[in-house]
Amino acid sequence: MEVCNCIEPQWPADELLMKYQYISDFFIAIAYFSIPLELIYFVKKSAVFPYRWVLVQFGAFIVLCGATHLINLWTFTTHSRTVALVMTTAKVLTAVVSCATALMLVHIIPDLLSVKTRELFLKNKAAELDREMGLIRTQEETGRHVRMLTHEIRSTLDRHTILKTTLVELGRTLALEECALWMPTRTGLELQLSYTLRHQHPVEYTVPIQLPVINQVFGTSRAVKISPNSPVARLRPVSGKYMLGEVVAVRVPLLHLSNFQINDWPELSTKRYALMVLMLPSDSARQWHVHELELVEVVADQVAVALSHAAILEESMRARDLLMEQNVALDLARREAETAIRARNDFLAVMNHEMCTPMHAIIALSSLLQETELTPEQRLMVETILKSSNLLATLMNDVLDLSRLEDGSLQLELGTFNLHTLFREVLNLIKPIAVVKKLPITLNLAPDLPEFVVGDEKRLMQIILNIVGNAVKFSKQGSISVTALVTKSDTRAADFFVVPTGSHFYLRVKVKDSGAGINPQDIPKLFTKFAQTQSLATRSSGGSGLGLAISKRFVNLMEGNIWIESDGLGKGCTAIFDVKLGISERPNESKQSGIPKVPAIPRHSNFTGLKVLVMDENGVSRMVTEGLLVHLGCEVTTVSSNEECLGVVSHEHKVVFMDVCLPGVENYQIALRIHEKFTKQRHQRPLLVALTGNTDKSTKEKCMSFGLDGVLLKPVSLDNMRDVLSDLLECRVLYEGM
Amino acid sequence: MDLVQMQKSLQDYTKSLFLEGILDSQFLQLQQLQDESNPDFVSQVVTLFFQDSDRILNDLSLSLDQQVVDFKKVDPHVHQLKGSSSSIGAQRVKNACVVFRSFCEQQNVEACHRCLQQVKQEYYLVKNRLETLFKLEQQIVASGGMIPAVELGF
Numbered sequence: 001m002e003v004c005n006c007i008e009p010q011w012p013a014d015e016l017l018m019k020y021q022y023i024s025d026f027f028i029a030i031a032y033f034s035i036p037l038e039l040i041y042f043v044k045k046s047a048v049f050p051y052r053w054v055l056v057q058f059g060a061f062i063v064l065c066g067a068t069h070l071i072n073l074w075t076f077t078t079h080s081r082t083v084a085l086v087m088t089t090a091k092v093l094t095a096v097v098s099c100a101t102a103l104m105l106v107h108i109i110p111d112l113l114s115v116k117t118r119e120l121f122l123k124n125k126a127a128e129l130d131r132e133m134g135l136i137r138t139q140e141e142t143g144r145h146v147r148m149l150t151h152e153i154r155s156t157l158d159r160h161t162i163l164k165t166t167l168v169e170l171g172r173t174l175a176l177e178e179c180a181l182w183m184p185t186r187t188g189l190e191l192q193l194s195y196t197l198r199h200q201h202p203v204e205y206t207v208p209i210q211l212p213v214i215n216q217v218f219g220t221s222r223a224v225k226i227s228p229n230s231p232v233a234r235l236r237p238v239s240g241k242y243m244l245g246e247v248v249a250v251r252v253p254l255l256h257l258s259n260f261q262i263n264d265w266p267e268l269s270t271k272r273y274a275l276m277v278l279m280l281p282s283d284s285a286r287q288w289h290v291h292e293l294e295l296v297e298v299v300a301d302q303v304a305v306a307l308s309h310a311a312i313l314e315e316s317m318r319a320r321d322l323l324m325e326q327n328v329a330l331d332l333a334r335r336e337a338e339t340a341i342r343a344r345n346d347f348l349a350v351m352n353h354e355m356c357t358p359m360h361a362i363i364a365l366s367s368l369l370q371e372t373e374l375t376p377e378q379r380l381m382v383e384t385i386l387k388s389s390n391l392l393a394t395l396m397n398d399v400l401d402l403s404r405l406e407d408g409s410l411q412l413e414l415g416t417f418n419l420h421t422l423f424r425e426v427l428n429l430i431k432p433i434a435v436v437k438k439l440p441i442t443l444n445l446a447p448d449l450p451e452f453v454v455g456d457e458k459r460l461m462q463i464i465l466n467i468v469g470n471a472v473k474f475s476k477q478g479s480i481s482v483t484a485l486v487t488k489s490d491t492r493a494a495d496f497f498v499v500p501t502g503s504h505f506y507l508r509v510k511v512k513d514s515g516a517g518i519n520p521q522d523i524p525k526l527f528t529k530f531a532q533t534q535s536l537a538t539r540s541s542g543g544s545g546l547g548l549a550i551s552k553r554f555v556n557l558m559e560g561n562i563w564i565e566s567d568g569l570g571k572g573c574t575a576i577f578d579v580k581l582g583i584s585e586r587p588n589e590s591k592q593s594g595i596p597k598v599p600a601i602p603r604h605s606n607f608t609g610l611k612v613l614v615m616d617e618n619g620v621s622r623m624v625t626e627g628l629l630v631h632l633g634c635e636v637t638t639v640s641s642n643e644e645c646l647g648v649v650s651h652e653h654k655v656v657f658m659d660v661c662l663p664g665v666e667n668y669q670i671a672l673r674i675h676e677k678f679t680k681q682r683h684q685r686p687l688l689v690a691l692t693g694n695t696d697k698s699t700k701e702k703c704m705s706f707g708l709d710g711v712l713l714k715p716v717s718l719d720n721m722r723d724v725l726s727d728l729l730e731c732r733v734l735y736e737g738m
Numbered sequence: 739m740d741l742v743q744m745q746k747s748l749q750d751y752t753k754s755l756f757l758e759g760i761l762d763s764q765f766l767q768l769q770q771l772q773d774e775s776n777p778d779f780v781s782q783v784v785t786l787f788f789q790d791s792d793r794i795l796n797d798l799s800l801s802l803d804q805q806v807v808d809f810k811k812v813d814p815h816v817h818q819l820k821g822s823s824s825s826i827g828a829q830r831v832k833n834a835c836v837v838f839r840s841f842c843e844q845q846n847v848e849a850c851h852r853c854l855q856q857v858k859q860e861y862y863l864v865k866n867r868l869e870t871l872f873k874l875e876q877q878i879v880a881s882g883g884m885i886p887a888v889e890l891g892f
Contacts, residue, residue, distance in 0.1 A: 357829075361763040368766065618818055620787045621825035624764075627771040627779050659821075693824070715764045715824050718771070 022076055025069045032066025054108055061101045064094040142291045145173040150302045157313045162306045163195050170278065170299060171197045174292055177245055177281040182232060183274045184209065184254070191232070191275055207231050213249075218273050223250040223293040223300075232277050245280030246288055250300045252276055255308035276300060348400055355396050362389045364717050384432060391429070394462065398550050412456040412557055416584040419453045419507070420445060423484060426464045434472050439480055441468070446485035450505065454582030459554045463562075464509060466547040467575045471513035478514025478572065485510075487578060503583050506560070514572040523564055555579055607725055608633040611652050613686065615645040615670070616659035621714065625657060625691070628721050642670045649674060651684035655728065657712075660690045660703075668706040675707050687728055691716070741883040748874045748885070755871070760864050764827030784868055787826050791861055794819045798854055802847070812850065813842045819857070830860040 036059035043055060071087045149169045153162050167179045178198055182191040190206040191214065207214075213230045226233060228244035251273040278296060280286045366386045374382065427443055434441050464482075471480045487508040555562040558579040566573035612634045616622035622638050629636045637653070639645045649656060658670060671688050678685035689710040690703050703711045710728060712720070755761045772779040794815050801812050820835035838853035875885050 357762070364763040365766070368770070618821040618825070619790055620783060620822035623783050623786055624768060624771075624825040627768065627776065627783065630776060631771040631773065693821070714821075715767070715827070717763070718767055 018076055022073060025072045029066045029070040032062050032069060036062050054104055057101050057104060061097040064090060064097055068094050138291055142295050146295055146298050149173065149299050153302055153306045157310045159307065159310045162303065162310060166299060166303050167195055167197045176278050178279040180277045181274060182207065184272055214275060217249045217275060218251045223248050223296045225288060232275060233279065243283055245282045245284060245286065247277060247279045248288055248293065248296060249275055249277045250296050252300045253304045255304055352396060352400050359389060359393050359396065367719055387429060402550050412459065414454055415457055416452055416454050417457040418451060419449060420451055422457060422461055426461060426468060429465065430468050430472055437472065439472060439475055439478065441480045441482065444481065444483045448486055449484055450583050452584040454584045460579065463551045463554050463577065466551045467511045470547065471511050475513045475515030480513045483510040504580055505583060506578050507581050508576065508578045510574055510576045512574040517569045517571040518564065518566040518573050519569055520566060523566065610634040610654055612636055612655045612657065613645065613649055613653045614638045614657045617641065618659065621659065628716060628718060632722060645670055646673055649686065651681060653686040655687045655689060657689050657691055660692050668702060671706045671708050741878065741881050744878050744881065745883060748878060751871060751874060755867055759829055760867055762827045762829040764824065768826060781872055783826055787822050788865055790822050791819060795858055795861065802851055802854055807847050809842050809845050813839065816842060828864045831857060831864055834860050
């Protein structure tokens with residue numbers, strides 16, 4: 001037998017122990033081998049494990065330990081030297097690795113421990129963040145509620161809706177049991193329950209405003225918790241609930257328009273508050289949270305603003321309604337004024353016409369009378385009648401003029417005329433009356449007075465006539481002198497400087513009489529229309545009192561001035577006026593003037609053989625016009641329509657008379673068409689005269705604009721027609737033949 | 739009745755027409771236009787006037803009797819009548835026409851009816867008088883006399 005160094009196992013005695021050792025070693029080996037497997041498996045599974053190298057080391061250590069124990073199994077029985085060698089190698093290796101691992105672990109374990117600490121820290125942090133997020137969410141919800149509430153409140157401008165909506169929304173958002181609004185009464189001494197959310201309240205439930213709890217709430221802009229038993233919170237009968245919910249009250253400032261203009265709104269300026277009381281549900285153990293209180297405060301502010309907007313809107317609506325009313329009233333007044341003016345104008349026009357008709361009859365008959373056989377006395381009388389009637393006609397024109405002057409629609413009709421002749425004419429007109437009254441009239445014309453001037457002859461004559469006429473009228477004895485001169489320097493009136501400019505000069509006329517004179521106090525009244533001085537001397541003279549007023553207006557139109565000087569009653573007076581006239585270069589340019597012609601000498605022009613065309617739809621008036629013209633010796637062709645007229649008119653006809661009585665412009669078209677027909681042979685075009693019953697400015701303008709050469713007023717008298725024809729043929733233009 | 743008396747009564751009659759305002763100066767103008775070359779001018783014109791006016795008055799009556807009065811048709815008629823009457827000097831007819839026209843503008847049917855009656859009245863009056871006048875003139879002419887020129891001593 002070989003000698004072995006190993007101990008002979010004492011199988012039968014230590015067999016059990018050996019067995020157990022053997023089995024334990026075996027299991028240890030298995031465990032040691034399986035641990036790294038498990039480690040590898042799970043580490044592979046997990047994505048994050050920072051210490052792989054350690055793991056390898058550890059794995060190696062374990063494996064070697066396992067190997068050692070495994071090899072141990074063979075050492076229980078007799079074993080060869082190889083086994084012993086392997087065993088030794090394994091043990092050595094294991095020793096090395098385990099030492100290394102032990103050394104490594106010193107570094108690693110603190111690290112691993114710190115990981116744990118960090119994990120704990122992070123968990124705490126996460127919990128904290130969660131809490132904070134919860135808070136933010138609550139705040140955000142609150143904010144949302146406020147926005148929604150504000151939106152609801154501000155979406156209407158009606159007071160009641162605003163307040164009602166506020167209560168409803170608040171009740172909903174905060175799940176309140178009751179919500180109430182107390183408004184201050186008019187006197188400001190009490191708070192009246194105005195709105196509640198759920199419970200009906202008795203009308204006129206008021207609470208004095210000076211309660212301490214109310215003062216407390218009004219004193220701060222924050223929401224204040226108050227006792228559920230205070231009078232403002234006791235809104236309904238206590239019905240056996242155990243515990244009333246908590247109550248909060250907040251003030252709502254009632255702002256006025258004026259509050260917005262102050263910089264420190266709203267703290268210091270407002271004095272009136274309403275009280276909003278909010279109650280949590282009873283028996284709910286709910287508490288008022290901070291964010292809920294904040295919500296209530298914000299809502300109270302918003303309500304204040306919304307109410308003030310509503311108030312502003314109400315006021316502006318009221319103002320607008322007032323303005324509209326005023327507008328309507330003004331419109332009505334304006335229309336009434338216009339109607340009144342139109343009525344007056346119509347009246348004047350009608351009156352004028354009514355007055356003119358008999359006037360024309362008088363003038364016509366008198367002129368006819370003149371043409372008959374008369375004795376010289378009769379002739380003188382007839383001439384006086386004619387002159388007087390012309391004066392009267394002028395007066396009637398005055399009335400019409402005055403109304404037009406007042407409207408401002410009167411315009412001067414400028415023309416060239418002979419100033420010297422004008423004065424002489426005036427004197428001729430006045431002379432008969434003056435002779436009767438035995439008042440000599442003298443006329444002095446300054447030597448440098450221009451002869452031919454440009455101005456409104458008719459109106460100037462009116463002025464002079466009026467002044468001289470007044471002088472004659474108010475003088476019982478003495479004499480009258482009329483002086484005309486060119487004025488150069490300052491006049492009596494300090495605010496009126498007379499400066500002759502270029503082709504203009506100022507004519508001054510002085511009319512001095514030795515009559516009754518005028519009280520200096522009465523002088524200003526003289527120029528007021530219809531006013532008359534009440535002195536006995538003048539009462540008998542009659543007159544309408546219009547003359548001076550009209551003269552003054554005409555003088556003003558002519559950029560002049562008029563005044564009267566008197567030394568007192570019984571000392572006579574002097575009337576002086578200045579007017580601006582233009583100097584005419586060419587005396588030949590005197591066109592036919594509009595002076596109401598004294599038809600003294602009928603002009604017997606010869607119209608024999610003059611070819612004329614008469615167009616009139618009215619048979620009777622056509623016949624009359626034809627007769628008139630035939631009587632004057634013309635060769636007359638008559639047509640009764642526009643078309644016929646166009647067809648018949650030719651260069652042989654010297655004049656075409658067309659009736660334009662009908663309203664509208666169709667009649668005037670014919671004039672245009674005749675113009676068209678004769679565009680090539682201008683000089684052969686017949687003269688066009690309109691016959692109309694209407695002589696106002698607009699008709700004249702219409703005629704001029706349609707190219708007519710003249711207008712005649714129907715019915716035409718013989719003399720009129722005669723004059724018109726002569727004038728027409730002389731100057732080829734006529735607008736005054738009325 | 740002898741000639742002088744007839745002439746006198748013609749004169750008086752003519753004067754009365756003027757005094758009453760039935761005729762105005764225009765009629766005198768017409769009479770002036772009558773001369774040897776045109777001896778019947780006045781009666782021609784007046785006859786034409788009567789014919790025209792009869793027709794117009796007829797048309798007016800018809801137009802105003804309609805259910806719905808068309809004032810656009812009525813107005814021109816009245817205007818025409820006004821023109822004719824003023825051409826021969828029938829003053830009162832013309833004045834009545836003026837009033838008529840103003841009511842036409844207002845479209846007042848009631849008033850227009852009244853005006854039409856008025857116009858007719860005046861027209862028949864003037865027609866009557868003128869016919870009488872012409873008869874007197876014819877009598878004078880038939881007796882070999884001259885119609886005296888209008889002498890107005892008033």
